[in-house]
Amino acid sequence: xxxxxxxxxxxxxxxxxxxxxxxxxxxxxxxxxxxxxxxxxxxxxxxxxxxxxxxxxxxxxxxxxxxxxxxxxxxxxxxxxxxxxxxxxxxxxxxxxxxxxxxxxxxxxxxxxxxxxxxxxxxxxxxxxxxxxxxxxxxxxxxxxxxxxxxxxxxxxxxxxxxxxxxxxxxxxxxxxxxxxxxxxxxxxxxxxxxxxxxxxxxxxxxxxxxxxxxxxxxxxxxxxxxxxxxxxxxxxxxxxxxxxxxxxxxxxxxxxxxxxxxxxxxxxxxxxxxxxxxxxxxxxxxxxxxxxxxxxxxxxxxxxxxxxxxxxx
Numbered sequence: 544x545x546x547x548x549x550x551x552x553x554x555x556x557x558x559x560x561x562x563x564x565x566x567x568x569x570x571x572x573x574x575x576x577x578x579x580x581x582x583x584x585x586x587x588x589x590x591x592x593x594x595x596x597x598x599x600x601x602x603x604x605x606x607x608x609x610x611x612x613x614x615x616x617x618x619x620x621x622x623x624x625x626x627x628x629x630x631x632x633x634x635x636x637x638x639x640x641x642x643x644x645x646x647x648x649x650x651x652x653x654x655x656x657x658x659x660x661x662x663x664x665x666x667x668x669x670x671x672x673x674x675x676x677x678x679x680x681x682x683x684x685x686x687x688x689x690x691x692x693x694x695x696x697x698x699x700x701x702x703x704x705x706x707x708x709x710x711x712x713x714x715x716x717x718x719x720x721x722x723x724x725x726x727x728x729x730x731x732x733x734x735x736x737x738x739x740x741x742x743x744x745x746x747x748x749x750x751x752x753x754x755x756x757x758x759x760x761x762x763x764x765x766x767x768x769x770x771x772x773x774x775x776x777x778x779x780x781x782x783x784x785x786x787x788x789x790x791x792x793x794x795x796x797x798x799x800x801x802x803x804x805x806x807x808x809x810x811x812x813x814x815x816x817x818x819x820x821x822x823x824x825x826x827x828x829x830x831x832x833x834x835x836x837x838x839x840x841x842x843x844x845x846x847x848x849x850x851x852x853x854x855x856x857x
Contacts, residue, residue, distance in 0.1 A: 649788025
């Protein structure tokens with residue numbers, strides 16, 4: 544059998560989007576052309592690859608098998624281009640990175656500009672995901688690098704300790720909780736909250752720990768970014784549960800106050816994961832090393848036992 548790489552890329556794009564039009568659009572192909580190509584691919588293979596449902600397009604068992612092989616095939620093609628490209632100057636490629644909100648906003652985004660400036664021919668596709676879904680996505684080859692909070696218990700991935708962060712409560716200056724240095728989280732649930740949007744991993748975690756305490760957080764407003772959350776807190780709208788890494792500048796400027804949490808989950812280890820057994824393209828390996836060697840990240844790994852980076856206490 545002979546297959547066109549364009550058809551295989553289209554098949555995978557449709558599978559990941561679960562929608563023919565969206566998959567076609569991502570490859571700049573018309574929906575009618577995509578439908579024709581997909582029909583030809585199914586005829587060449589001799590079986591149906593998708594089930595059309597009200598929710599979208601779901602892979603058949605044959606489609607699941609093909610998707611697994613296509614991911615490996617396209618990764619091999621990328622690696623081939625990478626190895627040949629080493630004979631020309633500079634790194635070239637596209638890197639897919641999944642991260643939870645705290646690592647994305649607290650460490651990755653502040654640092655990654657340096658990598659992109661130094662490697663103008665490398666692009667990075669950043670996507671926020673909840674920590675618990677990232678390992679499966681990396682194991683399946685849906686992304687190249689994953690960074691998440693907490694222990695990783697999943698097959699098919701390699702784990703490297705990335706950074707350490709602390710979840711704190713940020714408060715308006717003069718808030719009643721400012722009199723406390725450390726509290727249990729349940730005590731904070733008597734007050735109004737500000738949080739990230741409803742689909743963010745930050746809000747989903749807030750809901751989870753509140754439910755463990757037998758309460759429900761009263762979120763007065765959902766904001767689109769941590770900067771917006773901190774601004775709303777500083778204006779007195781409510782308090783917020785945020786990673787210390789995203790609040791350092793606001794705390795140093797005394798725009799907000801903080802209280803530490805006497806909770807085992809407040810100290811969070813962030814891990815970087817890769818698909819097991821895969822040889823990384825040079826540009827992906829370069830980004831991994833850049834992220835791990837970022838001075839701010841290294842500092843948190845060295846201060847894991849202190850709970851808070853020393854720089855905030857100076």
